[in-house]
Amino acid sequence: MTLKTIKAYARAVAITFEITLRQNFSDAFIIFAVIVQPMIIAILALWMLRDIGGDIGIFVIVGSGLTGLWSGLLFISGNSITGERWVGTLEGLVASPTPMAVIVFGKNLANVFQSLASMIASYIAVALLFDLRITIEQPWLFAASLLVTVVAFICFGLIMAGLFVINPAFAQFQNGLEFPIYILAGFLFPIAMLPGWTTPISYVLAPYWAAVALHGSATGSVPPAEIGFAWLMMLVFSLVYVLASGRIFRIVLRKARVDATLSMQ
Amino acid sequence: MNAIQVDHLRRVFTTNVGRFRRESKEVVAVDDVSFAVGDGELFGLLGPNGAGKTTTVKMLTTLLIPTSGSARVGGFDVEHESQKISSTIGFIFGGERGLYWRLSGIDNLRYFASLYHVEPAVAAKRIPYLLDLVGLKDRGNEKVEGYSRGMKQRLHIARALIHDPQILFLDEPTIGLDPVGARELRLVIRNLQAEKKTILLTTHYMFEADMLCQRIAVIDKGNIVALDTPEELKKLVLDLSVIEVEVFGVQDDLLEKIRKQKFVDNVSVENRDQRQILTVQTPRGSEAIPDLMAIFDGRRVGKVTSREPTLEDAYVRLVGGDA
Numbered sequence: 001m002t003l004k005t006i007k008a009y010a011r012a013v014a015i016t017f018e019i020t021l022r023q024n025f026s027d028a029f030i031i032f033a034v035i036v037q038p039m040i041i042a043i044l045a046l047w048m049l050r051d052i053g054g055d056i057g058i059f060v061i062v063g064s065g066l067t068g069l070w071s072g073l074l075f076i077s078g079n080s081i082t083g084e085r086w087v088g089t090l091e092g093l094v095a096s097p098t099p100m101a102v103i104v105f106g107k108n109l110a111n112v113f114q115s116l117a118s119m120i121a122s123y124i125a126v127a128l129l130f131d132l133r134i135t136i137e138q139p140w141l142f143a144a145s146l147l148v149t150v151v152a153f154i155c156f157g158l159i160m161a162g163l164f165v166i167n168p169a170f171a172q173f174q175n176g177l178e179f180p181i182y183i184l185a186g187f188l189f190p191i192a193m194l195p196g197w198t199t200p201i202s203y204v205l206a207p208y209w210a211a212v213a214l215h216g217s218a219t220g221s222v223p224p225a226e227i228g229f230a231w232l233m234m235l236v237f238s239l240v241y242v243l244a245s246g247r248i249f250r251i252v253l254r255k256a257r258v259d260a261t262l263s264m265q
Numbered sequence: 266m267n268a269i270q271v272d273h274l275r276r277v278f279t280t281n282v283g284r285f286r287r288e289s290k291e292v293v294a295v296d297d298v299s300f301a302v303g304d305g306e307l308f309g310l311l312g313p314n315g316a317g318k319t320t321t322v323k324m325l326t327t328l329l330i331p332t333s334g335s336a337r338v339g340g341f342d343v344e345h346e347s348q349k350i351s352s353t354i355g356f357i358f359g360g361e362r363g364l365y366w367r368l369s370g371i372d373n374l375r376y377f378a379s380l381y382h383v384e385p386a387v388a389a390k391r392i393p394y395l396l397d398l399v400g401l402k403d404r405g406n407e408k409v410e411g412y413s414r415g416m417k418q419r420l421h422i423a424r425a426l427i428h429d430p431q432i433l434f435l436d437e438p439t440i441g442l443d444p445v446g447a448r449e450l451r452l453v454i455r456n457l458q459a460e461k462k463t464i465l466l467t468t469h470y471m472f473e474a475d476m477l478c479q480r481i482a483v484i485d486k487g488n489i490v491a492l493d494t495p496e497e498l499k500k501l502v503l504d505l506s507v508i509e510v511e512v513f514g515v516q517d518d519l520l521e522k523i524r525k526q527k528f529v530d531n532v533s534v535e536n537r538d539q540r541q542i543l544t545v546q547t548p549r550g551s552e553a554i555p556d557l558m559a560i561f562d563g564r565r566v567g568k569v570t571s572r573e574p575t576l577e578d579a580y581v582r583l584v585g586g587d588a
Binding site for chain 1: 278323326327328329330347348351352354356358360362363364365366367368372375376377379380381382385424
């Protein structure tokens with residue numbers, strides 16, 4: 001790959017990021033799923049748990065932010081190829097010299113970036129309503145955890161976009177996948193509260209490791225070594241997702257050209 | 266080397282039928298199509314609905330994989346070298362879809378310019394030029410959702426030209442446009458022809474093909490039934506004259522009766538508001554009018570005229586009145 005091609009792909013990612021954000025902000029469903037719903041979850045959770053005291057405020061904010069990230073990933077990134085097909089633009093994208101994976105990467109970047117806004121929205125809502133002073137115990141570790149989480153979620157989105165196209169059965173379970181991941185990944189309460197048999201499932205989910213790193217660094221309840229291990233797990237999973245998604249995209253696009261499903265007739 | 270080379274192209278679609286006992290059914294959209302388009306040529310692909318025009322164009326634009334046969338565009342194989350073809354071609358399919366309606370015309374062009382690896386400085390000059398070319402200079406900042414159908418079609422043309430491709434595929438670009446919009450679009454196509462672009466145009470408007478195309482292939486039921494210049498195609502019906510009869514509510518049995526007459530070569534019907542125009546091709550010219558009127562047997566008939574055959578008549582003869 002030449003430097004010129006890399007620059008062209010970088011420009012394609014940048015404009016896809018911009019265009020996706022602008023389109024998302026004019027979509028009421030996306031605003032609800034990514035900003036309003038996490039805020040409601042944060043307010044309800046804090047209202048129920050406020051008597052526990054301690055660092056519950058930051059736990060709830062980080063957890064509700066993660067719910068926004070996951071919902072955005074599931075509904076927006078998951079539909080990033082099928083959505084283009086619905087509006088009739090997929091043919092134009094597939095026929096362009098920019099690989100589909102690069103375009104979907106730009107879209108996921110925008111979706112994850114937008115979802116981070118939900119964490120800020122939750123922070124403001126909780127701070128105002130409950131008059132809480134919220135502090136992040138290990139800000140540098142938290143910032144680094146957030147960065148690795150963003151990478152992991154973007155890569156996870158690449159896989160989901162491909163899977164939702166390759167097999168419509170995945171898309172049928174889209175709604176049903178939202179809350180189980182909130183629970184299995186420990187967004188709102190520790191997975192130690194769940195039955196033991198669910199733990200292995202949590203361990204193979206990148207969002208679980210994101211929750212460990214973000215909750216741990218925000219509350220200061222997890223040693224730095226464990227946070228580092230969570231980063232490692234997220235990066236390993238990300239690598240697997242990127243390698244698998246390259247293959248999935250090739251299969252998806254070849255299949256779509258064979259089955260004539262790039263456009264909706 | 267030809268810009269487009271098509272050899273025995275075939276495309277079969279498989280669909281499932283039946284609710285409980287689902288069975289696969291094969292539909293042959295393109296049966297056996299071969300043709301070549303030279304550099305800088307404006308080539309027409311004519312045919313009735315379902316003849317295989319769009320399927321052929323989709324295979325040539327790499328959006329569909331052929332079932333068998335081969336095609337090369339710009340010297341590259343459409344199945345195995347699609348990435349190399351992508352930057353050399355532009356395409357539009359008739360209709361309003363394929364644009365981002367919540368974005369402005371300019372933003373749509375900016376996006377596709379980047380995806381087609383157009384340098385930002387080049388895109389900054391090319392976008393205003395293209396908006397001017399397609400008559401959207403003053404509306405470029407407006408959201409596409411507010412555009413008329415014709416404006417969206419013209420924006421499609423600008424999108425297809427954003428990377429200055431040498432080969433263009435225009436699939437029924439004027440369909441659904443009002444007469445003024447269609448005329449403006451034909452002017453744009455003429456200008457592109459003057460720029461020596463290779464253009465493959467599909468249409469079922471005969472006068473459009475006659476006006477624009479240097480050569481025309483007529484496709485019917487997935488096969489090329491004729492391929493020549495418009496002038497040569499018209500010669501296919503030099504032995505015929507055309508009688509046009511204005512009728513009101515023509516029945517199928519009457520049409521069948523006319524079709525069976527020895528002096529009738531072909532019959533087609535075109536609806537115009539409350540009336541129909543019955544077009545009868547006959548080697549007997551106006552002499553056949555009395556015999557034709559006798560078949561109507563007192564039914565209400567309007568104006569009856571006789572004229573020389575056109576490209577449309579050649580087309581009707583080739584596709585057997587299915588147009």
